[in-house]
Amino acid sequence: xxxxxxxxxxxxxxxxxxxxxxxxxxxxxxxxxxxxxxxxxxxxxxxxxxxxxxxxxxxxxxxxxxxxxxxxxxxxxxxxxxxxxxxxxxxxxxxxxxxxxxxxxxxxxxxxxxxxxxxxxxxxxxxxxxxxxxxxxxxxxxxxxxxxxxxxxxxxxxxxxxxxxxxxxxxxxxxxxxxxxxxxxxxxxxxxxxxxxxxxxxxxxxxxxxxxxxxxxxxxxxxxxxxxxxxxxxxxxxxxxxxxxxxxxxxxxxxxxxxxxxxxxxxxxxxxxxxxxxxxxxxxxxxxxxxxxxxxxxxxxxxxxxxxxxxxxxxxxxxxxxxxxxxxxxxxxxxxxxxx
Amino acid sequence: xxxxxxxxxxxxxxxxxxxxxxxxxxxxxxxxxxxxxxxxxxxxxxxxxxxxxxxxxxxxxxxxxxxxxxxxxxxxxxxxxxxxxxxxxxxxxxxxxxxxxxxxxxxxxxxxxxxxxxxxxxxxxxxxxxxxxxxxxxxxxxxxxxxxxxxxxxxxxxxxxxxxxxxxxxxxxxxxxxxxxxxxxxxxxxxxxxxxxxxxxxxxxxxxxxxxxxxxxxxxxxxxxxxxxxxxxxxxxxxxxxxxxxxxxxxxxxxxxxxxxxxxxxxxxxxxxxxxxxxxxxxxxxxxxxxxxxxxxxxxxxxxxxxxxxxxxxxxxxxxxxxxxxxxxxxxxxxxxxxx
DNA sequence: TTGTACGCGTTATCAC
DNA sequence: GTGATAACGCGTACAA
Numbered sequence: 001x002x003x004x005x006x007x008x009x010x011x012x013x014x015x016x017x018x019x020x021x022x023x024x025x026x027x028x029x030x031x032x033x034x035x036x037x038x039x040x041x042x043x044x045x046x047x048x049x050x051x052x053x054x055x056x057x058x059x060x061x062x063x064x065x066x067x068x069x070x071x072x073x074x075x076x077x078x079x080x081x082x083x084x085x086x087x088x089x090x091x092x093x094x095x096x097x098x099x100x101x102x103x104x105x106x107x108x109x110x111x112x113x114x115x116x117x118x119x120x121x122x123x124x125x126x127x128x129x130x131x132x133x134x135x136x137x138x139x140x141x142x143x144x145x146x147x148x149x150x151x152x153x154x155x156x157x158x159x160x161x162x163x164x165x166x167x168x169x170x171x172x173x174x175x176x177x178x179x180x181x182x183x184x185x186x187x188x189x190x191x192x193x194x195x196x197x198x199x200x201x202x203x204x205x206x207x208x209x210x211x212x213x214x215x216x217x218x219x220x221x222x223x224x225x226x227x228x229x230x231x232x233x234x235x236x237x238x239x240x241x242x243x244x245x246x247x248x249x250x251x252x253x254x255x256x257x258x259x260x261x262x263x264x265x266x267x268x269x270x271x272x273x274x275x276x277x278x279x280x281x282x283x284x285x286x287x288x289x290x291x292x293x294x295x296x297x298x299x300x301x302x303x304x305x306x307x308x309x310x311x312x313x314x315x316x317x318x319x320x321x322x323x324x325x326x327x328x329x330x331x332x333x334x335x336x337x338x339x340x
Numbered sequence: 341x342x343x344x345x346x347x348x349x350x351x352x353x354x355x356x357x358x359x360x361x362x363x364x365x366x367x368x369x370x371x372x373x374x375x376x377x378x379x380x381x382x383x384x385x386x387x388x389x390x391x392x393x394x395x396x397x398x399x400x401x402x403x404x405x406x407x408x409x410x411x412x413x414x415x416x417x418x419x420x421x422x423x424x425x426x427x428x429x430x431x432x433x434x435x436x437x438x439x440x441x442x443x444x445x446x447x448x449x450x451x452x453x454x455x456x457x458x459x460x461x462x463x464x465x466x467x468x469x470x471x472x473x474x475x476x477x478x479x480x481x482x483x484x485x486x487x488x489x490x491x492x493x494x495x496x497x498x499x500x501x502x503x504x505x506x507x508x509x510x511x512x513x514x515x516x517x518x519x520x521x522x523x524x525x526x527x528x529x530x531x532x533x534x535x536x537x538x539x540x541x542x543x544x545x546x547x548x549x550x551x552x553x554x555x556x557x558x559x560x561x562x563x564x565x566x567x568x569x570x571x572x573x574x575x576x577x578x579x580x581x582x583x584x585x586x587x588x589x590x591x592x593x594x595x596x597x598x599x600x601x602x603x604x605x606x607x608x609x610x611x612x613x614x615x616x617x618x619x620x621x622x623x624x625x626x627x628x629x630x631x632x633x634x635x636x637x638x639x640x641x642x643x644x645x646x647x648x649x650x651x652x653x654x655x656x657x658x659x660x661x662x663x664x665x666x667x668x669x670x671x672x673x674x675x676x677x678x679x680x
Numbered sequence: 681t682t683g684t685a686c687g688c689g690t691t692a693t694c695a696c
Numbered sequence: 697g698t699g700a701t702a703a704c705g706c707g708t709a710c711a712a
Contacts, residue, residue, distance in 0.1 A: 006402075006705090008704095008705055008706085009705065009706065009707095010705080018682075018683085019682060019683045019684075020683085020684095020705095020706085020707095021682075021683065021684075021685095021707080021708075022681085022682055022683070024706070024707060024708085025681095025682090025707090025708090028707080032681065032682085033681070033682080034681060034682090037681080037682085049478075051454065051457065051458050052458065052705080052706070053399075053458065053460060053704090053705055053706070054455070054458045054459045054460070055395060055398045055399045055404060055459065055460045055704090055705080055706095056399055056688090056704075056705035056706040056707090057705080057706055057707080058395045058688095058706095059393075059395045059396055059399050059687095059688050059689065059690095059704090059705080059706075060687080060688055060705080060706045060707055060708090061688085061706085061707075062346075062688070064395060066438075066459075073424065074414060074420045074423050074424050074427070075417075075420050075421045075423075075424040075638065076420075077415075077417055077420070079420075080414045080415050080416075080417070080419075080420035081415045083414050083415075083439070084413065084414050084415040084441060087414070087439065087440075087441055091440070091441075091452075096438055096440070096455055096456075096459060097438070097439050097440075098406075098436055098437070098438055098439075099423070099427065099437050099438075099439045100427075100431070100436075100437075101424065101427055101431075112431075114391065115394075115436055116436075117391070118391050118392065118393065118394045119394045119395065119406075119436060120393060120394070120395045226621065226622075226625070252621075255622070255625060255627075256625075258627070259625050259626050259627065262626060263626075281566065282566075282595070282622055285566070285595060285596075285599050286599050286602060286603075287595075287598070287599065287627040287628055288627055288628075298415065346689090348688095348689055348690090349689065349690070349691095350689080358698075358699085359698065359699040359700070360689090360690085360691095360699085360700090361691080361692085361693095361698075361699060361700075361701090362697080362698055362699065364690070364691060364692090365691090365697095365698085368691080372697065372698085373697065373698080374697060374698090377697075377698085392689080392690075393688090393689050393690075395688090395689080395690095396688070396689030396690045396691090396704090397689080397690055397691080398690095398704095399688090399689080399690075399703095399704050399705065399706090400689080400690045400691050400692090400703080400704055401690080401691075401704085402704070
């Protein structure tokens with residue numbers, strides 16, 4: 001396998017007998033070179049297989065045409081959809097996506113951010129639980145264009161894109177109230193996440209507005225996982241006065257909840273209705289058929305990219321916030337409340 | 341927000357009153373600088389917040405410490421798990437991961453590869469259906485360290501990592517034969533993919549070896565998707581002599597198949613047994629409870645990274661092939677064949 | 681219209 | 697031990 005040296009602009013210059021700068025200008029499509037010359041250059045470049053080095057170009061331009069994405073774990077389906085959304089736009093803008101998984105660990109995030117910054121990324125998209133960390137704040141203070149996603153911090157004035165605030169949860173609450181449910185349980189996500197806190201707050205606000213049962217015991221602390229749902233089933237089924245409907249803060253935990261309830265002899269939706277959040281692909285299959293609040297992860301990613309690309313161009317524009325609408329998808333895990 | 345200029349090695353040199361080269365040596369830990377000098381440099385660097393530019397370093401070193409990953413779509417759960425596996429190792433090796441989605445489109449892949457190469461990535465990990473494409477071959481011929489995953493080409497002598505060849509499918513075949521099944525259907529993936537072809541071939545070989553029904557009509561051409569499974573259900577249920585068991589080439593299509601069969605009044609596993617391939621997270625829940633062949637995507641990714649990192653160090657070592665074992669996970673969608 | 685010279689931030693080489 | 701200088705490959709102001 002021949003360790004072929006990269007062909008540079010110099011090679012093209014030598015080949016054509018022109019100066020490096022002329023070749024550069026010709027290739028860049030500058031109007032100042034004679035058409036014939038350009039033709040000749042382009043031809044030579046093609047023949048030699050010349051491609052400009054983006055590394056050199058980045059150094060020269062002080063801009064890398066790359067953007068960094070910090071998430072917790074791509075293996076998580078909604079994170080993946082999000083990344084895909086980001087990539088769609090970033091790619092279209094001629095930029096490359098640098099991916100870093102943090103697993104929610106502060107130190108890993110700090111390290112990953114450092115590397116991204118050292119690589120001179122033009123901007124950062126981050127889903128982070130550690131916005132309060134000193135080191136992270138310091139890096140952010142460097143002025144790198146940044147878009148925060150799903151989690152923000154009141155002290156940080158950055159572009160932000162999120163969803164799930166009011167629309168979906170409120171709509172779902174009205175819907176189940178219409179079905180006669182009054183006592184509604186809630187399975188939270190990890191409360192270190194501001195989005196999980198927001199969802200919970202929205203739920204509580206909605207419950208209050210609609211005059212539903214606001215007992216504290218109806219809120220079960222969980223995580224965004226199948227197993228969290230399984231565990232929560234124990235809690236809810238063991239209550240003296242069980243809720244007739246339970247909201248889970250994502251589809252995975254909702255599915256775990258349904259299974260756990262089933263193992264304890266409770267049928268969904270006959271005994272208890274369930275509402276999820278996400279609308280993962282499998283939510284629509286018959287065997288699951290989950291009533292859920294759809295969250296367009298890919299759209300969120302695309303929107304984050306959009307904001308970021310704009311900010312890269314105009315670094316001093318005021319920070320924007322984009323909240324994407326969510327909506328209820330009614331399927332089979334919700335049914336009218338059996339009066340008892 | 342102050343558009344702070346990056347602090348460079350020059351700034352540190354000026355601050356300490358030393359020469360740039362001395363600072364570089366000190367920071368690189370070269371033994372030739374006096375300890376006190378080093379101390380002084382390190383201190384100044386810290387105070388100024390100096391971080392070496394990886395862009396400049398890459399240009400100088402002709403090595404980027406970045407590796408490119410070409411896949412079809414991260415939004416696909418198994419692709420995401422794979423990427424995660426790659427990242428685990430690549431990150432540990434101090435490299436950054438550049439991600440590109442191709443959606444299986446040749447032109448997008450060519451473009452993405454170009455960009456990655458232009459960025460001077462140290463290596464490439466790719467899952468590609470278009471290994472035969474002239475342009476792609478040409479780029480590969482440049483000698484960039486490359487690991488092929490899941491799909492390969494007899495003419496390309498690269499490192500390769502795959503799975504699913506014999507173990508899992510054969511094991512599953514023996515298992516269902518033991519249950520009394522003789523007439524077994526097969527739902528393929530897109531046959532442009534060499535892995536889909538390999539799976540089919542393995543299936544056929546196994547059927548022949550075990551003396552099962554090898555009728556051509558038992559093979560239904562499909563894709564790796566829920567909808568493909570739904571469609572295939574029409575085909576299988578409409579056969580004069582239906583198979584009593586069907587293998588799907590991935591879990592998503594298996595799940596679609598189950599639903600489609602159900603819509604046509606066929607029960608799984610009472611009327612027909614189903615075997616999937618992947619073992620996605622939801623395969624284990626009660627509502628799905630899919631018998632399937634587990635494919636360790638994340639492990640495959642890690643292995644690919646391992647091979648790549650090794651090759652970056654030793655570009656001329658002979659190509660290696662790693663085939664990860666797969667194994668059958670028996671759950672509820674398979675049952676003894678009802679004699680009829 | 682084309683060519684020359686310099687700088688982007690590092691590191692390696694070679695004097696001092 | 698430390699410092700000056702060149703080179704990595706490109707773009708661009710300026711000179712010709």
